[in-house]
Amino acid sequence: MEKIEQANKIAVGRMLDSDPVLVDVRPAGEIISGLADGVILHAGPPIGWDRMCGPMRGAITGAIVLEGWAGDLAAAGKLAQSGDISFQPNHHFDAVGPMTGLITPSMPVMVVENRKFGNRAFCTLNEGLGKVMRFGGNDGEVLNRLRWLASDLAPALSRALADREGLPLKAIIARGLSMGDEMHQRNIACTGLVLRELAPSLARTSTDPETLAGLLSFIGGNDQFFLNIAMAMGKAIMDPVRGVDGSCVVTAMSRNGTDFGIRVSGTGDQWFTAPVEMPNGLYFPGFSERDANPDMGDSTIVETMGLGGFAMAAAPAVAGFVGAGSAGDALNYTRSMLEITVGRNPEWTIPALDFTGVPTGIDIRKVLETGLAPVINTGIAHREPGVGQVGAGIVRAPMACFEQALEAFAAGMGVGGVS
Amino acid sequence: MSGINLLQSKIEVVNIGLPLFAEALAVQDIPVVQVDWTPPAGGDERLIELLDLLSE
Numbered sequence: 001m002e003k004i005e006q007a008n009k010i011a012v013g014r015m016l017d018s019d020p021v022l023v024d025v026r027p028a029g030e031i032i033s034g035l036a037d038g039v040i041l042h043a044g045p046p047i048g049w050d051r052m053c054g055p056m057r058g059a060i061t062g063a064i065v066l067e068g069w070a071g072d073l074a075a076a077g078k079l080a081q082s083g084d085i086s087f088q089p090n091h092h093f094d095a096v097g098p099m100t101g102l103i104t105p106s107m108p109v110m111v112v113e114n115r116k117f118g119n120r121a122f123c124t125l126n127e128g129l130g131k132v133m134r135f136g137g138n139d140g141e142v143l144n145r146l147r148w149l150a151s152d153l154a155p156a157l158s159r160a161l162a163d164r165e166g167l168p169l170k171a172i173i174a175r176g177l178s179m180g181d182e183m184h185q186r187n188i189a190c191t192g193l194v195l196r197e198l199a200p201s202l203a204r205t206s207t208d209p210e211t212l213a214g215l216l217s218f219i220g221g222n223d224q225f226f227l228n229i230a231m232a233m234g235k236a237i238m239d240p241v242r243g244v245d246g247s248c249v250v251t252a253m254s255r256n257g258t259d260f261g262i263r264v265s266g267t268g269d270q271w272f273t274a275p276v277e278m279p280n281g282l283y284f285p286g287f288s289e290r291d292a293n294p295d296m297g298d299s300t301i302v303e304t305m306g307l308g309g310f311a312m313a314a315a316p317a318v319a320g321f322v323g324a325g326s327a328g329d330a331l332n333y334t335r336s337m338l339e340i341t342v343g344r345n346p347e348w349t350i351p352a353l354d355f356t357g358v359p360t361g362i363d364i365r366k367v368l369e370t371g372l373a374p375v376i377n378t379g380i381a382h383r384e385p386g387v388g389q390v391g392a393g394i395v396r397a398p399m400a401c402f403e404q405a406l407e408a409f410a411a412g413m414g415v416g417g418v419s
Numbered sequence: 420m421s422g423i424n425l426l427q428s429k430i431e432v433v434n435i436g437l438p439l440f441a442e443a444l445a446v447q448d449i450p451v452v453q454v455d456w457t458p459p460a461g462g463d464e465r466l467i468e469l470l471d472l473l474s475e
Contacts, residue, residue, distance in 0.1 A: 001473055248473075365473060368466055371457045399461075406469055415472040 001413070004365075007246030011265050012342045012361035014240045015305060019115040020233040022167040025125070025157040027150070029105025032093050032122055036105065038069070041090045043101025043298045044256025045271040048087065049080055053257035055136025055293050058385020059100035060085075062138025066146055067104050073138060091252055091263075095122040096235045096298035098227060099134035099381055100257070107146065108154030112169070112232040114240065121235035125149050125157075126228040128218070131388035134297070135381040156215050160201035167197055169233050173307070173348055176226075177358070182315035184299060184308030185322055185377040185392055187226035194226055195219050227299065234301035241265050248409050249342060250362040253304050253374065253397055257296035257381075262401045264364055267408050274400035279380050281393015282323040293383040295395045300376050306345055306358040309375035309394060310337040314350045314358075322377050322392045327352075333375050333394075334359065340366040340374065364409065367402045 029035050040063060042056060049057070057080070064076035064085070079085060090096050090103060097103055102124075109122040124134075127145055131137040161167060172193050179189035199216065206212040219225050241251045247265035254261050261271040276295040283289070302308040312319060313334035316327035324330060331352060337359040338344070344357030362374055373396040380391040410416035432451040434441040441453040460466035 001475060004473060365470055369459045369470055371459075371461055403463075403466060406466060406473075410469045410473060413473065416469045 003246045004248060004413070007244050007266065008249050008342045008361060008363060011241045011244045011247040011249040014117070014244075015237055015360055016345060016347070017116050018170075018237040018240065020112050020169045020236045021115055022110060022161060022169060022229060022232070023113045024111040024161055025108050025154045026111060027105065027154075028095075028103050028107050028109045028122065028124075031109065031111060032095060032103070034093060035103065037067070038084065039086045039088060039105075040064075041088050041093055041095060041097070041101070041103040042256060043090060043097050043099065043296060044254045045091075045259050045261030045273050046087075046089050047256045047258055049085075051258050053293055053296070054383050054385045055296065055381040055387075056100050056257050058136035058138050059102050059133045060087075061385070062133055062142060063102045063104045065138070066143050067106055089254075089256075090298055091235075091254060093122075094120060094235065094239065096231045096254075096301050097124050097134070098126070098231060098299045099297040099379060100136060101298045102133060106150055108150050110157075110229060110232050112229070112236040113166070114236040117240040119236060119239050121232050121239060123228045123232035123235070125153060126222060126225045128222045129224065129389060131386075135379070135388040136293075136385050137388045138386050152211060153215055153218065156202060156206065156211070157198070159205035160198050163201040163205050164198075167194065169229065170347060172197075173230070173233075177311060177314040177348055178351055180315050180317055181226075182308055182311040182318055182377065183230040184227065184302045185379070186223075186315045186318040187230065188223045190226035190230070191219065191223060194229065227302075230307065231299055231301050234305045234307075235298075237305050238301060243268055246413065248364045248405075250304055250364060250374075253300040253376075254298045255295050255300065257293055260295065260398050260401060262397065262405060264405045264409055267405065267412055270408065272401045272404040272408065274398035274404075277395050277398055279378050279391075279393035279395040280323065281378075281380055281391050282321070283380070283391035284389070287382070287390035291382050291384075291387075291390050293381040295376070295378060296381060297378070299378065300374075300397075303374055303376050304362065306341070306348065306360040309333060309377045310341075311348075311350060311358045312375070312377065313353050316352070318377060322394050324377075324394050336372050337375060339370050340372050364402045364405050368399070368406055371399070373397045373399050373402070
């Protein structure tokens with residue numbers, strides 16, 4: 001249908017025209033409109049406490065203690081159940097968060113500005129690996145690290161970004177793809193590139209060498225530091241694609257550990273949800289699939305813009321880390337995602353595929369026609385609250401989300417009514 | 420005629436659909452490629468109808 005083809009062209013054009021720049025790091029309560037005391041933002045489509053998975057509940061009780069809304073985890077659990085806390089999806093507040101994805105007012109968020117379209121998107125700072133809040137961790141060690149992020153790292157990054165008037169991100173992605181990153185489960189190159197870009201400004205705006213050394217060590221020692229930057233960038237790129245009349249391009253894929261949800265440009269901000277699936281992956285020593293929580297997090301915004309599992313061909317090393325198979329299998333994952341997308345991104349290319357651009361603009365019709373569900377590289381959380389990450393793997397978006405979306409999209413286009 | 424040439428030339432096969440046909444040729448040492456193919460929308464008639472309407 002010509003209208004759809006034109007609308008999808010506009011949608012992908014907006015993705016390609018975007019100019020995302022990391023401009024600041026601010027307390028979430030200060031910069032996210034509507035995030036007040038008693039409000040907790042979470043990953044995925046809307047969900048209430050009663051249906052939340054273990055890690056999500058664990059993270060929420062920790063966040064309540066972090067904010068001082070309750071004195072300990074037990075009291076926090078009672079408050080969470082009481083109905084006095086408002087749980088809202090990050091996506092409804094221009095934000096995204098990895099795994100549990102929690103954002104509360106005191107947490108610092110990175111601000112990515114899309115300078116082409118003027119919108120902004122937010123994501124928390126990456127806490128590192130192991131026992132962290134995004135995987136459901138909530139003990140003193142987890143909370144103290146979050147406090148340090150707010151007291152030390154965030155202000156330093158804010159000053160550094162002001163000193164250099166922001167950090168343009170598109171070129172960093174282009175270089176990272178040529179250095180073996182896919183920006184979801186492998187961010188080693190991009191983290192190094194960001195550190196290299198920011199180090200002079202961090203040094204110039206620092207007053208204490210020991211504090212500076214701690215900041216540089218934290219960023220340099222966290223291979224996934226860039227993931228959260230990529231996520232804020234993804235949200236900033238995909239939000240201008242929302243609401244293109246007649247477009248069946250996916251604008252968000254997200255999961256809360258219970259439900260997987262997608263949004264489609266031509267159907268506005270409606271969520272199409274289905275139960276999340278279990279990642280197929282590799283586990284850290286001492287853990288197995290029995291310990292795993294189903295798929296979780298807003299990080300699938302990375303795949304939505306054409307990176308992560310879609311760009312696996314750029315990152316043969318990640319294929320081994322997530323248990324996806326050989327480097328040849330990684331090539332095939334990217335090739336198969338080219339079959340379900342509208343176009344390719346000429347600025348983000350993959351050397352191993354003769355510099356083919358990453359698959360860009362998921363077309364729900366192509367997903368259903370081919371039976372190829374979007375492939376996602378993901379971390380795996382323990383199913384119990386407070387434990388943390390137990391592995392990494394790959395998972396597919398549930399086909400049921402796309403079936404529902406197609407019904408709604410067709411109705412909006414005035415075709416396919418059941419007589 | 421091309422049909423006669425086809426029968427007289429070496430056979431190389433691309434099989435779409437049931438893999439049994441490809442397997443039968445493979446055991447006879449006939450080069451065959453099995454295409455990884457499934458019916459559109461997994462054969463769901465309602466979804467196929469919608470996809471057809473949206474492509475017209």
